[in-house]
Every structure is written in C-alpha cells, then in structure tokens.
Amino acid sequence: MDQINKSKKILKILPWYMGISYGLLFYTPISTLFFTIAKNLSLSQITMLGTISTIISIISQPFILKIMKKIGNTYSVRIGAFMLLISVLCITFGNFYIIMLGFILESIAFVFNDMINIILRNNLKFLNKDNEYIKYKNKSFLLYSVLTAIIALLASYLFNLNHYLPMFFCAGSCIIISLMSLFINDVKLLSTEEIEEKSNFSKIIPKSNTIFNIILFFGIIRACIALGFSNTELFIQDNLKTFFDITNTTYYFGIIIFISRIVRIISNIIFNKVYIKFREKLIYILPILLLISFILLIFSYYLISNLLIKFSIMGFAYAIIVVLIDSFNAVIQDAILRNSNSEKHQSALTYLSLSYKIFKAIFGCCISLILLKYSLIYVLIFLIMLVLMGLVQFRKTYLKLL
DSSP states (O other): OHHHHHHHHHHHHHHHHHHHHSSOTTTGGGHHHIIIIISOOOHHHHHHHHHHHHHHHHHHHHHHHHHHHHHHHHHHHHHHHHHHHHHHHHHHHOOHHHHHHHHHHHHHHHHHHTTHHHHHHHHHHHTTOGGGHHHHHHHHHHHHHHHHHHHHHHHHHHHHHOTTHHHHHHHHHHHHHHHHHTTOOOOSSSTTHHHHHHHOGGGOOOOOHHHHHHHHHHHHHHHHHHHHHHHHHHHHHHHHHHHSOHHHHHHHHHHHHHHHHHHHHHHHHHHHHHHHHHTTHHHHHHHHHHHHHHHHHHHHHHHOOOHHHHHHHHHHHHHHHHHHHHHHHHHHHHHHHHTSOGGGHHHHHHHHHHHHHHHHHHHHHHHHHHHHHSOHHHHHHHHHHHHHHHHHHHHHHHHHHO
16 A cells, blocks of 8 residues: 555656656757857867767667666666756866766766656556556656746846856756655566666567668657757857847747747647547658758748748747657657567667667767868758658658558
C-alpha cells in the first residue's frame, strides 16, 4: 500500500519534472543572442560547440550506460539534473573552452535524465496504468510548450536588462529540477532491463530492412530539423540586426519565438486528430514541410523587401520547424513500434537516438566548414539537399509502409 501511494505521488510530480527538464529554460530563447553578443562567438564557433559535444556524447554513450546500469534509474536522473546545473554555470561564466565543457556536460546530462521515461513507465506499470504513458507524456509536452512560450517573452526582456540575467534564471530552473529529482523514485520492477538491453550494442543491430531504413531516414531528417532550428534562429537574428539595433533585435526576435511557441502548443493539442487522419502519410508530409520552411526562408531573404512581410514569412518558416520537433519524433517512434517485434522495441528506439546523434555530428561538421567561408544562406541550401536526399532514399520504404 505504501508503494502504491508513493507511485501515485511520483506520477503527480513526473509531468512537471519532465516539462521543466526537456530543455534549458530561459537559455534556449536567447542562446544565439547570448553567444554572439555576450560571449562574442562566431557562427562557426557556435556550430562547433554543438558538433563536438554531440560527437563526445556518441563516443561516451556505452560507458554512460554501464554507469546507469550500476547506479539505477533513480540516481541516473538525479545525476542528470545536477549535471544540467553545472553545465549552465560553465556556459554562463566560462570562456570558449569552458563553454564547450558545459555543452558536453549538457549533452551527457540529457542521456542520464532520459531514464525518467523508464521511471514513468515502471510506476505506471506498477499501478496497472501502462496505457496512460502517452497521456503523461502529452501533459509534459504541453507544459513545456506553455512554459517556453511565456519564457520566450520574458527572456528577451531580461536579456535587454542584463545579458546574463536569463542565464541566472536558467540556473534557478536547474536547481528546481535537482530538488524535484529527490522526490522521484523508480519502482523495483525490471528496473535495469532497459539499460541492460541498451548497453549491449552488439545485440541491437536491426535485422529488418524496413526498420533499418526508418532509422536511417529518421537520423537524416531529425538532424536537419535540429540544425535547421538552430541555424534558422541565427539566420533570423542576423537579418534583424541588419535593420535594427540590439534592443529592437532582441524584442522582435522574442516575439517571433513567442508566436512559434504558441503554434507549438496548438500543434500539441490537435496533433492526435491529425495523426489519426493521416498516420503513415505524415512520415513523408512532415519532411516536405521542413523543405518548404527552408525554401520560404531563402525566398523571404532575396525577394521580399517589406520588413513586416519578410520577417512574418521567416517567423512562419521557423514556427514550422518548431512544430516538427515533437511531431516527427512521435510519428517515427510509432512507425518503429508497429513495424518491429516487441522484444526489439527498446533496441529500435535506442538506434533512433544514435542515428540522430551521428547524422547531427556529421552534418554539423559540414555546416561548420561552410560557415568558415560562406553565409547562412548556403547552410539552408545544404539542408534542402539533405532533406531531398532523405526523401529519395526513403521513398521505397514509405510506399511499402502504405
């Protein structure tokens, strides 16, 4: 009875913990502004930070999984929360190399923190509520979307007051999740099963061509979404700085981010109905939307002179990319789970994450090289080519799924 009550209390905390810890609050909306203005980093340096941290995360993942196997899910989450706090402090107060250490710690922290999903599933399973997993995940997604929408406006205002102020609030949010993690516990219910399976990489090679192609496609498109997200922020910010001073650039940039977060909230609310209607077709439709967003950015840059229309189109393209972050993950994960045997589910999902990180690292290196000589326009063209390549590669598998 005590464990039942504990699990019920934990399930009340989990959506809040997950909603707050999906990303670094207050930091994300102003990250590009913080690095370019407060830290005076170049575009290639910013891209390099993400690329190197991703590569190190990939290399260290087997070692990290061995640690998690020994310490369990509960302590993994607590370590992850604490490492996020340390990473924010490094990013806030460090020079380029300390910032890089902060990026590496952040990347590793999210690997540890990802065990929160197993804790959620185990507590639900203990209470015979397995079928409510998506319900709790949606609660956390919605909470995160609402928080980031509000923070998008606050962060810009705080940044104008003091460039470091949003980072102090970000550190505060990390302290909150560190304290919350102390009240979250795993249930002694196959507690190391998932980690053991993940840590044995020799046994999780996908045998099915369909599954392999889905994983490959996911890695390419998800990496393009992530890199498109960060580079689109830089692209819009650079264009705003051409026409406005720092104060107005920050203000208008905050409005664009705020609107994109509102669109994300609406998307999370209606996505289930959209998914029921289109299902597998979304696997191809969503990357095409990504393609359209990149084309719109280039179109607005070269062909639109009216500033309101120019930045409205850029904001609309950016909002599309933001929406794709949640929706593409959900669609691909569902396709993987429905097209693989149950004993391979954990393995397939692990390979999804690994595929994304590998392609993000490779594409990130290419973008760093591009930015050493060319502008962000060429990065968008490069991403368009990658998305087209992914769509061509996946077409046969897509038709098979239909």
